[in-house]
Amino acid sequence: MKFTRANALKGTITVPGDKSISHRSVMFGALAEGTTRVTNFLRGADCLSTISCFRKLGIEIEESPQEILIHGKGLHGLSAPSSILDVGNSGTTTRLICGILAGQPFVSELTGDDSICSRPMKRIMDPLSRMGARIESLNHNGCAPLRIEGSSLHGIHYMSPVASAQVKSCLLLAGLYADSPTSVTEPSLSRNHSEIMLERFGARLDTRGTTATIYPEPRLRAQEIHVPGDISSAAYFIAAALIVPGSEILIKNVGINPTRDGLLRVCRDMGADITLLNECRDAGEPSADLLVRSSALHGMEVGGSIIPALIDELPVVAALACFAEGTTVIRDAQELKVKESNRIDVMVQNLSAMGARITATDDGMVIEGGAPLNGAVIDSHLDHRIAMTFAVTALAAGGETQILDADCVRISYPGFYEDLASLIS
Numbered sequence: 001m002k003f004t005r006a007n008a009l010k011g012t013i014t015v016p017g018d019k020s021i022s023h024r025s026v027m028f029g030a031l032a033e034g035t036t037r038v039t040n041f042l043r044g045a046d047c048l049s050t051i052s053c054f055r056k057l058g059i060e061i062e063e064s065p066q067e068i069l070i071h072g073k074g075l076h077g078l079s080a081p082s083s084i085l086d087v088g089n090s091g092t093t094t095r096l097i098c099g100i101l102a103g104q105p106f107v108s109e110l111t112g113d114d115s116i117c118s119r120p121m122k123r124i125m126d127p128l129s130r131m132g133a134r135i136e137s138l139n140h141n142g143c144a145p146l147r148i149e150g151s152s153l154h155g156i157h158y159m160s161p162v163a164s165a166q167v168k169s170c171l172l173l174a175g176l177y178a179d180s181p182t183s184v185t186e187p188s189l190s191r192n193h194s195e196i197m198l199e200r201f202g203a204r205l206d207t208r209g210t211t212a213t214i215y216p217e218p219r220l221r222a223q224e225i226h227v228p229g230d231i232s233s234a235a236y237f238i239a240a241a242l243i244v245p246g247s248e249i250l251i252k253n254v255g256i257n258p259t260r261d262g263l264l265r266v267c268r269d270m271g272a273d274i275t276l277l278n279e280c281r282d283a284g285e286p287s288a289d290l291l292v293r294s295s296a297l298h299g300m301e302v303g304g305s306i307i308p309a310l311i312d313e314l315p316v317v318a319a320l321a322c323f324a325e326g327t328t329v330i331r332d333a334q335e336l337k338v339k340e341s342n343r344i345d346v347m348v349q350n351l352s353a354m355g356a357r358i359t360a361t362d363d364g365m366v367i368e369g370g371a372p373l374n375g376a377v378i379d380s381h382l383d384h385r386i387a388m389t390f391a392v393t394a395l396a397a398g399g400e401t402q403i404l405d406a407d408c409v410r411i412s413y414p415g416f417y418e419d420l421a422s423l424i425s
């Protein structure tokens with residue numbers, strides 16, 4: 001797919017539902033008693049992988065353009081899958097479902113695409129084993145495919161070496177099946193959608209600082225969930241409006257949970273003109289409309305406890321830094337190496353191809369802003385966030401940019417290119 005420099009972006013847009021919240025609505029709905037109704041569900045490939053896995057586990061799920069209905073069977077209502085569970089490209093499906101499968105009275109196996117089969121699973125295998133789970137990497141390399149033999153679980157207090165909502169949520173879900181409370185302490189707080197939503201489903205949780213504790217619970221109850229727009233998807237339009245001169249856009253109904261709003265904080269510190277309008281709260285999740293105007297940006301240091309609150313937005317922050325005056329340093333972000341692609345290497349490779357002054361570090365990147373960017377051939381490495389980052393970078397670069405495997409955006413945002421085109425005047 002090809003992109004060239006754009007005129008000012010104008011107009012109003014609504015981004016699809018939040019990916020993290022959509023996944024959790026299906027999983028928790030499946031484990032609840034009764035029918036959970038979800039509106040504004042993200043029908044991206046990752047969340048559809050979660051639906052397909054739970055169907056294989058015996059859960060009836062109805063899909064229509066307006067809503068998803070999950071006919072939950074309670075905590076002990078899943079049945080043994082008749083074939084291997086396919087998680088596709090989805091790390092969230094893989095890690096969270098393992099926490100659930102660890103407590104079931106049957107054996108399951110799961111696998112996914114090449115990216116999933118090279119992402120680290122020891123981070124969940126180790127603590128789940130400490131809880132009594134039997135979980136095995138079938139290729140003995142700490143990655144999927146995985147075999148999980150359900151067993152009786154015991155609560156632990158796990159000091160996680162990484163701030164990862166996927167690890168935390170996996171253990172909290174396993175904790176629902178344990179015989180005593182389970183706590184997870186993280187080095188800094190990761191997204192807390194599981195804690196918010198599990199509590200609404202009736203689980204007993206305690207959150208203090210960076211520690212979340214779950215108490216074993218006999219039942220969860222079905223809920224109505226309206227999923228707010230995904231700030232990780234809004235990020236591309238925010239970036240595009242900031243770097244294309246003369247732009248002014250309104251992005252409606254974006255989730256602004258403080259464990260996810262790091263991009264807004266960083267953009268503002270870089271000098272961005274972003275106004276929050278119509279702030280409200282739905283099912284415990286805050287959201288707002290975002291008014292974004294193109295702005296003169298300056299470089300900054302991004303690191304420390306803010307990193308988990310913008311982990312998926314760091315590629316687009318690196319792109320923004322190319323248009324900012326001065327140096328931007330991204331540090332404490334070694335997790336970028338184990339996402340859908342190695343996002344440090346892939347960003348450095350592709351931004352360098354466009355003429356940016358960027359170097360990789362052990363835990364991030366250093367970008368010298370101000371060098372004019374030129375179109376190039378961009379290898380997305382089948383990583384949806386890389387493809388979307390370069391689609392917007394290209395709008396403020398000279399010449400033509402070609403993105404390879406551009407359709408990988410279907411993972412989190414099937415209509416992305418159409419929505420982007422609708423803002424270009």
Ligand code: S3P
Nearest residue numbers: 020092163164165166167311312
């Ligand atoms: C997610 C957590 C993050 C994020 C991913 C979605 C989630 O991963 O990168 O896109 O839904 O819990 P980690 O928690 O592993 O950092």
